[in-house]
Amino acid sequence: MFKRKIYSKMQEWKKDSDGKTALLIEGARRIGKSTVVEEFAKNEYESYILIDFARASKETKELFEDVSDLNFLFLQLQLQYRVDLQERKSVIIFDEVQLCPAARQAIKALVADHRYDYIETGSLISIKKNVKDILIPSEERKISMYPMDYEEFLWAIGDTATFPLLKKCFEMNQGLGDAINRKQLRQFRLYMLVGGMPQAVSTYIETNNFRKVDEIKRDILNLYESDFAKIDPTGRLAMLFDAIPAQLNKNAARYQASSVLNGEKQDKILEYIAELKDSKTVLVAYNTNDPDAGMSNTRDLSRFKLFLSDTGLFVTLMFKDKDFTENEIYEKLLNDRLSVNLGYLYENIVAQCLAANGNELFYHTIMNKNSKHNYEIDFILARKNKIIPIEVKSSGYKTHKSLDVFTEKYSRRILKRYLIYTKDMSKDQDIFCVPVYMVPFL
Numbered sequence: 001m002f003k004r005k006i007y008s009k010m011q012e013w014k015k016d017s018d019g020k021t022a023l024l025i026e027g028a029r030r031i032g033k034s035t036v037v038e039e040f041a042k043n044e045y046e047s048y049i050l051i052d053f054a055r056a057s058k059e060t061k062e063l064f065e066d067v068s069d070l071n072f073l074f075l076q077l078q079l080q081y082r083v084d085l086q087e088r089k090s091v092i093i094f095d096e097v098q099l100c101p102a103a104r105q106a107i108k109a110l111v112a113d114h115r116y117d118y119i120e121t122g123s124l125i126s127i128k129k130n131v132k133d134i135l136i137p138s139e140e141r142k143i144s145m146y147p148m149d150y151e152e153f154l155w156a157i158g159d160t161a162t163f164p165l166l167k168k169c170f171e172m173n174q175g176l177g178d179a180i181n182r183k184q185l186r187q188f189r190l191y192m193l194v195g196g197m198p199q200a201v202s203t204y205i206e207t208n209n210f211r212k213v214d215e216i217k218r219d220i221l222n223l224y225e226s227d228f229a230k231i232d233p234t235g236r237l238a239m240l241f242d243a244i245p246a247q248l249n250k251n252a253a254r255y256q257a258s259s260v261l262n263g264e265k266q267d268k269i270l271e272y273i274a275e276l277k278d279s280k281t282v283l284v285a286y287n288t289n290d291p292d293a294g295m296s297n298t299r300d301l302s303r304f305k306l307f308l309s310d311t312g313l314f315v316t317l318m319f320k321d322k323d324f325t326e327n328e329i330y331e332k333l334l335n336d337r338l339s340v341n342l343g344y345l346y347e348n349i350v351a352q353c354l355a356a357n358g359n360e361l362f363y364h365t366i367m368n369k370n371s372k373h374n375y376e377i378d379f380i381l382a383r384k385n386k387i388i389p390i391e392v393k394s395s396g397y398k399t400h401k402s403l404d405v406f407t408e409k410y411s412r413r414i415l416k417r418y419l420i421y422t423k424d425m426s427k428d429q430d431i432f433c434v435p436v437y438m439v440p441f442l
Helices: 006-017 033-044 058-065 070-081 101-113 150-156 162-171 178-194 198-207 210-231 236-242 244-249 266-278 311-318 327-334 343-356 401-413 436-441
Strands: 022-026 047-052 090-095 117-122 140-144 282-288 299-308 361-366 375-377 379-383 386-392 417-421 426-428 431-435
Touching: 006 022, 006 033, 006 117, 006 140, 022 101, 033 047, 033 090, 033 117, 047 070, 058 070, 058 101, 070 101, 090 101, 101 117, 150 162, 150 178, 150 198, 150 436, 162 178, 162 436, 178 198, 178 210, 178 311, 178 327, 178 431, 178 436, 198 210, 210 236, 210 311, 210 327, 236 244, 236 266, 244 299, 244 311, 244 343, 266 282, 266 299, 282 343, 299 311, 299 343, 299 361, 311 343, 343 361, 343 379, 343 386, 343 436, 361 379, 361 401, 375 386, 375 401, 386 401, 401 417, 417 436, 431 436
Parallel strands: 022 117, 022 140, 047 090, 090 117, 282 361, 386 417, 417 431
Antiparallel strands: 282 299, 361 375, 379 386, 426 431
16 A cells, blocks of 8 residues: 555544544545555554445445444444454444445434444545435544645655655755756656556556556546546536646636536536536636635636646546557656647646645636736735745746736735746745745645
């Protein structure tokens, strides 16, 4: 199993909660939820039962429809799974709990009983059809899980030294030198290409073959689209998902859903976007009309951009029109020699890094009265009652007209300004020019 940061958060929950809450881990499919939860159960408890509701029998699911006699429930589970549960030393795992709403509702009674701990995992868990007939338990503590971040990826390939050293350089605002910067960029682009889906990372480590990695990522994308079809048989949800790279490539001020779903009403589009967001397969960045520390209150739900939660999947989706993404394309991407504008690819990895660190995603557009070209700040973070505007470049150019225009308008609100690009760390007046591989430290 790959080392995952969420493991320490689970340890904190076990210690702090002491059985008073169930832990609900939400995330897209194939990001490693089930693996890390079972590893946690093996290491941190005397015994455990894992109920995979994607495979559980009808009889097992029906046990949770009546929890008036918990002694009977626990006896049946121990007999079926041949596990001896020990009071306050065992955990019961509800894997893919969205497939058995009755089990999720039973959490209230199970936690109150306090004999055992409970961990739930779920994908597409907030979809209305999965919870419309049940009472959502207030005894759940939710944690979002994401694909492997850059540090976890480095751990997986046996590198435990690079990330802490990069963080130290960032904190000291110290450049690495051109040669080392190029090496670090190539390493980071490798992460962008492979992505953070554990199965793709494992395949890369085992085969060192990008075509094999691409096949795994295509399987995952097909799995997602099968899930979307269950929610929306019309295929519109899948169409919105598939169009993400093309929409970002347009460099428009927002995702133009009307061009993807011709004639669809705005209310229905917003419903689709909410379902995509709940699936955890995409990240949504909202335009904030008044960028300040409380951007959640000023976001425009009708103006948004969509990113994939995993940039490795994004790369494969970019070239979905081909049977497979040729190794030549991967090689050129890895060495930054592909003759297309890859600004949208870099935007996606920045969005992924920011979201993995717990940041909500916001951007801001300033209309230019004298030109059709508007000024846009790609991402805005809230820090210390101030804001941090971020402009993303896919090259080494330090031009930052959008940052300058934004600063003229909102100078009193700004704490720091960042330009993300591909050159070594430097400073241009008061703008911190940061190589893309240091985004996790923002």
